Each structure stands twice: as C-alpha cells, then as structure tokens.
Amino acid sequence: MNKKTILVLNTLYWPYKIGGAECSVQILVEGLRAQGHDVRVISTTEKSSVNNLNKRDSETSFNYGNIYWPFDGNEHGIYRLGYHLIDSYNLLGFYRVYKALKIVKPDVLITNNLQGFSSFSWLAALINSTPIIHIIRDYALLSVDPSREKTKKIPFQVFDFFMRWHYRYLLKKVHKVIGISQFILNEHQRSVNMSKNQCDVLYNPVVCPEISASSNHKGKPIVGYIGRVSEEKGIAWLLNSLVQQDTEFSLNVIVAGEGPILSQLKSEYAGQVTFLGKVEPKEFFS
Known part of the structure; x- marks a missing residue:
C-alpha cells in the first residue's frame, strides 16, 4: 500500500x-x-x-x-x-x-x-x-x-x-x-x-467497548439513546414514540448526551425518562 x-x-x-x-x-x-x-x-x-x-x-x-x-x-x-x-x-x-x-x-x-x-x-x-x-x-x-x-x-x-x-x-x-x-x-x-x-x-466507524453482556437482567426492557440531544437528531420524536408505547410495553428509557433541547425534554418527560447527561459509551452500555 x-x-x-x-x-x-x-x-x-x-x-x-x-x-x-x-x-x-x-x-x-x-x-x-x-x-x-x-x-x-x-x-x-x-x-x-x-x-x-x-x-x-x-x-x-x-x-x-x-x-x-x-x-x-x-x-x-x-x-x-x-x-x-x-x-x-x-x-x-x-x-x-x-x-x-x-x-x-x-x-x-x-x-x-x-x-x-x-x-x-x-x-x-x-x-x-x-x-x-x-x-x-x-x-x-x-x-x-x-x-x-x-x-x-x-x-x-x-x-x-x-x-x-x-x-x-x-x-x-x-x-x-x-x-x-x-x-x-x-x-x-x-x-x-x-x-x-x-x-x-460509508457508515460512521465505531469503536465498540468490551462489555460483558448479562443474561440475568430482570425488570423492564431498557431502551437507550446516546448522542447529541438536538432537534435534528429526532430525539424528541423518539421519546414521544417510546412514551406512547410504554402504555402497552413497560419500558425503561435512558438518554445520554447534551444539547440545546435537553432542558426542554427533561421538563416534558420528567419521571418517564432517565437523563444521564454526558457519559462515555463504556459507562452507558455497562
């Protein structure tokens, strides 16, 4: 080469x-x-x-x-x-x-x-x-x-x-x-x-952290989002859809990241979605 x-x-x-x-x-x-x-x-x-x-x-x-x-x-x-x-x-x-x-x-x-x-x-x-x-x-x-x-x-x-x-x-x-x-x-x-x-x-490259998957997870299924919390990412639409589905499927929704609409979403989905703020992928997936 x-x-x-x-x-x-x-x-x-x-x-x-x-x-x-x-x-x-x-x-x-x-x-x-x-x-x-x-x-x-x-x-x-x-x-x-x-x-x-x-x-x-x-x-x-x-x-x-x-x-x-x-x-x-x-x-x-x-x-x-x-x-x-x-x-x-x-x-x-x-x-x-x-x-x-x-x-x-x-x-x-x-x-x-x-x-x-x-x-x-x-x-x-x-x-x-x-x-x-x-x-x-x-x-x-x-x-x-x-x-x-x-x-x-x-x-x-x-x-x-x-x-x-x-x-x-x-x-x-x-x-x-x-x-x-x-x-x-x-x-x-x-x-x-x-x-x-x-x-x-060409899709974005990803470095996957080494995570030991647990087969013993009990409780609600976890749905997570990690990335910039902004309108163009579709995060508001995603949360709205997940919260609507939560009436039928009991979900634990977690959002990691920062952005211009973070405060707005925190207020709108207080008690329904967990917001972690900025965290490293390894911490998010562990």
Missing part, C-alpha cells in the same frame, strides 16, 4: 467534542495513521493565536474567526445574521486552507463539517488541483438551519438560497461525496445534481 499524505478538515477536533462527528473524524484519522498514512488535521477553536499551519504539526486549530463562538449554548439574536454571512462567505477560511494545502501538499483533502471554513475550502483545493473527498454528516450544506424547520417559510428560503447557493454549486465539483447514511445522501442528491459515480455511502 502506498503511503499517502492526507489533510483532514473538520470544524472541531479532539479534545473538543460536541457530537458524533468529532468522534467519527478522530476514529477516521487514527485509523488512517495506523495504516501508515501521514495525516494532518486542521480545525477551529474558540481561542487560538495560530494563523498558519506549521509543516511539523499533525493537528492545528485556528481561531474560529467569527462574531461569536457558536458552541457556547447562548442565543445570539440579531448577531446571527452577521455570523451566517461571515461563515458562508469565509475568505479567512479560504486563505487558511489554501496556505495549508501549499504547506502540506496532500494527495487528498478530506472535508467534514465546514463551519469556520465554508465551502471556499473546496475552492482552495480546486485551485491547488487537490482531489477532494467530502463526508456529509448533517444538512449544513443545504441550510443554515440544522433542523430545516425554518426552510418551510418563504422569507427564510430566500435567505437560505443566498447563504448556500455556492455550497450546492461547489459540491458538484467535489471528486467524491460520502454520505454517512443513504437517507442523508439522498436528501443532498435531491438538491444537488451529482453523478452516481461521485456519490457513495
């Missing part, structure tokens, strides 16, 4: 972890390194004085470079308009990726979540004639609203088009587009005219 130089881009990277994307990207990077490839990672962080990638660095986090840090859990009101404008047309992100490509000279650029860099990172790779693999992990390429609920309103559709038209255009130029599920890939194919040879499905 020929050793490759690979540049991986994601909004966040270890030790910063908001959801499953960061875990999957870390597993991908470590897996590629274990196979002998030279893998460099660029990401963003809330506070950093780094402006350029050092040729010796395996991981580099740039300052996010926007009006606010989007992962602080706060509502930013009218500032969100300026935030989305900067994030969608991110010339600083373009410059950083362009410089990184010049320094690392990778055989391929693998992009994931693009917040903090924008689709201009693909433009930088195209200018450098660097092959691009993009892994679709959410719906951010199609809308600035991750739940896509606001896209039903005409004014928001106009705003969304202005913020995302270049994402759709440049996505057609990406050499390989990977969906982490057939459903999420189909949703993007409905919006972007991509060739079948350009697209594929």
Whole structure:
C-alpha cells in the first residue's frame, strides 16, 4: 500500500467534542495513521493565536474567526445574521486552507463539517488541483438551519438560497461525496445534481467497548439513546414514540448526551425518562 499524505478538515477536533462527528473524524484519522498514512488535521477553536499551519504539526486549530463562538449554548439574536454571512462567505477560511494545502501538499483533502471554513475550502483545493473527498454528516450544506424547520417559510428560503447557493454549486465539483447514511445522501442528491459515480455511502466507524453482556437482567426492557440531544437528531420524536408505547410495553428509557433541547425534554418527560447527561459509551452500555 502506498503511503499517502492526507489533510483532514473538520470544524472541531479532539479534545473538543460536541457530537458524533468529532468522534467519527478522530476514529477516521487514527485509523488512517495506523495504516501508515501521514495525516494532518486542521480545525477551529474558540481561542487560538495560530494563523498558519506549521509543516511539523499533525493537528492545528485556528481561531474560529467569527462574531461569536457558536458552541457556547447562548442565543445570539440579531448577531446571527452577521455570523451566517461571515461563515458562508469565509475568505479567512479560504486563505487558511489554501496556505495549508501549499504547506502540506496532500494527495487528498478530506472535508467534514465546514463551519469556520465554508465551502471556499473546496475552492482552495480546486485551485491547488487537490482531489477532494467530502463526508456529509448533517444538512449544513443545504441550510443554515440544522433542523430545516425554518426552510418551510418563504422569507427564510430566500435567505437560505443566498447563504448556500455556492455550497450546492461547489459540491458538484467535489471528486467524491460520502454520505454517512443513504437517507442523508439522498436528501443532498435531491438538491444537488451529482453523478452516481461521485456519490457513495460509508457508515460512521465505531469503536465498540468490551462489555460483558448479562443474561440475568430482570425488570423492564431498557431502551437507550446516546448522542447529541438536538432537534435534528429526532430525539424528541423518539421519546414521544417510546412514551406512547410504554402504555402497552413497560419500558425503561435512558438518554445520554447534551444539547440545546435537553432542558426542554427533561421538563416534558420528567419521571418517564432517565437523563444521564454526558457519559462515555463504556459507562452507558455497562
């Protein structure tokens, strides 16, 4: 196997972890390194004085470079308009990726979540004639609203088009587009005219902890969810369905994770669902 130089881009990277994307990207990077490839990672962080990638660095986090840090859990009101404008047309992100490509000279650029860099990172790779693999992990390429609920309103559709038209255009130029599920890939194919040879499905890698299964479990069947507690994950729909079924089947429902609708769900399902907060998978499954 020929050793490759690979540049991986994601909004966040270890030790910063908001959801499953960061875990999957870390597993991908470590897996590629274990196979002998030279893998460099660029990401963003809330506070950093780094402006350029050092040729010796395996991981580099740039300052996010926007009006606010989007992962602080706060509502930013009218500032969100300026935030989305900067994030969608991110010339600083373009410059950083362009410089990184010049320094690392990778055989391929693998992009994931693009917040903090924008689709201009693909433009930088195209200018450098660097092959691009993009892994679709959410719906951010199609809308600035991750739940896509606001896209039903005409004014928001106009705003969304202005913020995302270049994402759709440049996505057609990406050499390989990977969906982490057939459903999420189909949703993007409905919006972007991509060739079948350009697209594929590759499920997220999972490192399974060693857990001794107990055959002596007594009591209610346990149904668990571990992951980000947000609208777009479908957790509200899942809990509603499970609680309705609980009238017929006695279930013990457990939720592990954090997110923007956690407080709302805790209030709505108090006494019906157990919320553990953020826990490691090994602890959750034990």
